[in-house]
Amino acid sequence: MKELQKEGFHPVIVDDLSEGHRKAVSVDSFHQISLADREALQEMFRKEPVDAVVHFAAHCYVGESMEDPLKYYRNNAANALNLLEASVEAGVRRFVFSSTCATYGDPVRLPLREDHPQKPVNVYGDTKLVVEGMLRALDRSHGFRSVILRYFNASGADPEGMIGEDHDPETHLIPLVLQVALGQREKIKIFGDDYDTPDGTCVRDYIHVVDLARAHVLALRHLADGGGSDAFNVGTGKGFSVSEVIEASRRVTGHPIPAEVDPRRPGDPAELVADSSRIQKTLGWEPRFTDAEEIIRTAWNWHRNHPDGYSD
Ligand code: UDP
Numbered sequence: 001m002k003e004l005q006k007e008g009f010h011p012v013i014v015d016d017l018s019e020g021h022r023k024a025v026s027v028d029s030f031h032q033i034s035l036a037d038r039e040a041l042q043e044m045f046r047k048e049p050v051d052a053v054v055h056f057a058a059h060c061y062v063g064e065s066m067e068d069p070l071k072y073y074r075n076n077a078a079n080a081l082n083l084l085e086a087s088v089e090a091g092v093r094r095f096v097f098s099s100t101c102a103t104y105g106d107p108v109r110l111p112l113r114e115d116h117p118q119k120p121v122n123v124y125g126d127t128k129l130v131v132e133g134m135l136r137a138l139d140r141s142h143g144f145r146s147v148i149l150r151y152f153n154a155s156g157a158d159p160e161g162m163i164g165e166d167h168d169p170e171t172h173l174i175p176l177v178l179q180v181a182l183g184q185r186e187k188i189k190i191f192g193d194d195y196d197t198p199d200g201t202c203v204r205d206y207i208h209v210v211d212l213a214r215a216h217v218l219a220l221r222h223l224a225d226g227g228g229s230d231a232f233n234v235g236t237g238k239g240f241s242v243s244e245v246i247e248a249s250r251r252v253t254g255h256p257i258p259a260e261v262d263p264r265r266p267g268d269p270a271e272l273v274a275d276s277s278r279i280q281k282t283l284g285w286e287p288r289f290t291d292a293e294e295i296i297r298t299a300w301n302w303h304r305n306h307p308d309g310y311s312d
Helices: 001-004 036-047 062-067 069-089 122-141 172-183 209-224 242-253 277-283 294-304
Strands: 011-017 029-032 053-055 092-101 145-151 153-155 188-191 204-209 232-233 259-262
Touching: 029 145, 029 242, 036 069, 053 069, 062 069, 062 122, 069 122, 069 145, 092 209, 122 145, 145 209, 153 209, 153 294, 172 188, 172 242, 172 259, 172 294, 188 242, 204 294, 209 232, 209 277, 232 277, 242 294
Parallel strands: 011 029, 053 092, 092 145, 145 232, 153 204, 188 259
Antiparallel strands: none
């Protein structure tokens, strides 16, 4: 939202606030609507002159998606279908979709390129891939152009300190580690240390939210300039293991951050690292935050100043 506003766009925000926070958005046009409510969506499109849709809303916990798969199909796939139908009906023909590296599944080649086989190993990835399929079909049938952004591990916080993560329950590694540093949790659990990686813990490509946000602005420009549908990885190309993230967090916070090894979490591939040369070449995007400590520092700044998230 902030990046769009800086670039002269006029964002209209639609959110059911089931997981988001009203305080995180400062826009003139806000609609508290669930994507399950097709009529409310149609009405919103009647009221607002929308040129393009950026679809972020989804459940995004790998572990939960394995335990409650239909919750994920309902929200991530069926509700996305509602949004696509309403967009097509309203004459919108440009769409940016938040997809995920989880659509690739267990890598057969690293770093992951966009043409890597997409065989998710968790339900979260399955549901995102379903929407990628809808978008490809709509391009053929309706000339509906879309940019699919396959996020790697979104992390960090607004460097200006206004926006940060506040999930309940929190399941993501960096905020959990920082909650230990704040004394809100006793220790961090490392989900498996027997993976085929240099230190045995899972390796992920942590991409700062500001770099991710800039990818959306460039994707919208690409579509506005007549660019065709495409899919891009959004990652730095650098992987950090769970142990490296904990170590970097110890350096940033000065807290010992006790850790213990727990069993593997179902649905976790050993390593996910992006080859993001396609978005660099096509859209001119480049990551600015490539260092784990630098990313964690922005998150630490948010968590330290908002220990109770948006309720502070
Ligand atoms: N992880 C961990 N302990 C936790 C939370 C996460 O070891 O308490 C690991 C998880 O297994 C994965 C990595 O940290 O390998 C990143 O997980 P996260 O949930 O942050 O993001 P995801 O990779 O699921 O998108």
